[in-house]
Amino acid sequence: MVRTTIACAWCRRSKIKCIHQGEPPCRNCLRNGRTSQGDCILSGPNIHAIRRKRYRTPTLSHKPTTVDTTHEEGDIGADNTTCASNAVSAIDPDGRVINTLRNTSRTDVLQAASKFHQTFPELSFLHLATFDVDSQETSSLLLKAAMMALCSTHQDETARYVKTALSGLFLEPPKLVTIQTLLLLAMYEWGDGRGYDAWMTTGVAIRMMQSLETMRGPTRPSELEQEIYNRTFWSCFIMDRLVLCGKGQPFTLPLDQMRIHLPIGDQDFAFGQSSNPRIYIGNIHGDMYNTIEYSYSILVRGFDIWARILKWIINGGRRQPGMTLLANCPWTPGSPWKDLYDELDDWRQHQHQRMKYPGVQIAGHVSLGHGEQFAFINLVYYISILFLSREYIPFLPKPESIPVGPVDPPLLESAAPEGWWVERADQLFNSSAQITNLLQELDDLNTSLLTPFSGFCAFSAAIMNAYVSSFPRMNYGKCIHFSTKLLEVNIQWLSRFKEIWKMGNGWFKTTLHARNLYIKASRDHQRFQGKTRADFEALEASIHDSSGVSPIHEDDTRMAEVESHEREIDTSHAAEAALGLQQLSHSHNIPEQSLQPLEDMYFPHEISIFNQWNQVWPLWGEQQFGPLASGGFNLDYNIDIPGL
Helix, strand or coil: CCECCCEEHHHHHHHHCEECCCCCCHHHHHHHHCCCCCCCCECCCCCHHHHHHCCCCCCCCCEEEEEEEECCCCCCCCCHHHHHHHHHHHCCCCCHHHHHHHHCCCCHCCCCCCHHHCCCHHCCCCCHHHHHCCCCCHHHHHHHHHHHHHCCCCCCCHHHHHHHHHHCCCCCCCCCCHHHHHHHHHHHHHHHCHHHHHHHHHHHHHHHHHHHHCCCCCCCCCCHHHHHHHHHHHHHHHHHHHHCCCCCCCCCCCCCCCCCCCCCCCCHHHHHHHHCCCCCCCCCCCHHHHHHHHHHHHHHHHHHHHHHHHHHHHHHHHHCCCCCHHHHHHCCCCHHHHHHHHHHHHHHCCHHHHHCCCCCHHHHHHHHHCCCHHHHHHHHHHHHHHHHHHHCCCCCCCCCCCCCCCCCCCCCCCCCCCHHHHCCCCCCCHHHHHHHHHHHHHCCCCCCCHHHHHHHHHHHHHHHHHEEEEEEEHHHHHHHHHHHHHHHHHHHHHHHHHHHHHHHHHHHHHHHHHHHHHHHHHHHHHHCCCCCCCHHHHHHHHHHCCCCCCCCCCCCCHHHHHHHHHHHCCCCHHHHHHHHHHHHHCCCCCCCCHHCHHHHHCCCCCCCCCCCCCCCCCCCCCCHCCCCCCCCCCHHHHHCCCCC
């Protein structure tokens, strides 16, 4: 059940909570027999007043004079604040949320701003020295509200308030602060498991940014204003790649068409004045631009490479037409895989030696206050290597298999150079180990990086640690016990992560499910003889998915009952992890019939839901709206899941 400010007229008149699932009838109307059409109509308070304000027809032009796009009296933007204020009061009629925001102490606001600045290096536009903590303007309040929602726990109501209030500004002239708020909201929605909403919200921010670019007036902004503007633009660029929906459409902001300089150094930004020449894509010279001082510039370039790797893979990867030809084999110069790998390697090689983990430990960077930036740069590199190397290994190898390239169609038409597959295996499993160790070291240093992107990295590492734990010969038998320990760390980390971000629930379930599949396949190969990726398309899609939504058409009421049951038995995530870890540490030494599946322990009432993994499901959470294809795949691995 969902409690929101959206309610039916009967519940509002009766001054009782209207409990519903997003569509009529609500629970109260259903209970009292008001189920005929028109009896229960859900709406927001004063919705007509909001619409009249929102859809008024603009008649005069606007004349922006600064980066923030102010307007002359009498034009379309003259009553922008008034219009927004009316919308805000309409969605918060009792003033509870807005009063809470206005009464939030300076200390709490600054702490949220500092946490956001430190924890989300991919959105590095906030200038703390000039951040207006005391502003009571609607746009500033919404930015602070989004920041509080993103950097605090249990802030769903504040996030809903921001989302609804922003909808009243979509047809107003763009402002930089509104774009920044949209980016924060998109990050929040991504972490909350609403990948589609995050993608759409990011799109609105980008369109506003592009519109703002065309509307900039003749007044020259200060150097600091220009850099805040630039960093907001690059934040749009990164979010465009982080919430990639997985379809074949081009990026909204293609890098090769950017005519805006890359971010200046972090210290220069902090003090509001650049001490070095500005740099542009394709014109990066000198090692100074590849140090931690230029971490945001490095991230911009790294995220672009990572997004193109992910896009190539989810659009078919090695199974795309023509990929089996010698000219497109991954070791052939000029092939899609090799071009991506070479670009990634070039990006990495140009970084200063102090930027490269594990050669340089993260403790030194943490002590200097930029541990998160250092971590992000290395996470981008290792997740990119992991995805590239994973594309050509068998989805479900035989227990005795060693790395020899694809074993299921389409097969490559040429043999790889000697040692090539050995190198790929070494890079693949080394990457999953480094991601795990890096996040663990941050935890040990009390600098935990529990954010959506780091969560996706941890999840991807967990899948490969589970894989090599069951098929150790895919890494030539190296460090099997070490891989199991790494998986234990991943399970613990994801268990904590899912308590903060809803997107972690899907990754957690997928990790447990994949791990059970690998164990079963490694012990009972005859049962899985002949099975290929084609037999596990739903599971493979979930492994590649960055939205975190489990590949299950979940019923909200059923899930609420499961969550209620979990609360009743007071099973903490730490205790859950301990149970799973105990099983993991002994999984290779106990009889198969005594091995209880992790799904039973973590989700004892969701077996029926887990059996729905045979549905075809797309990326970014579309499955929330129902299956988009008829039929399904017979996933033999989970038919008798209660007994494993």
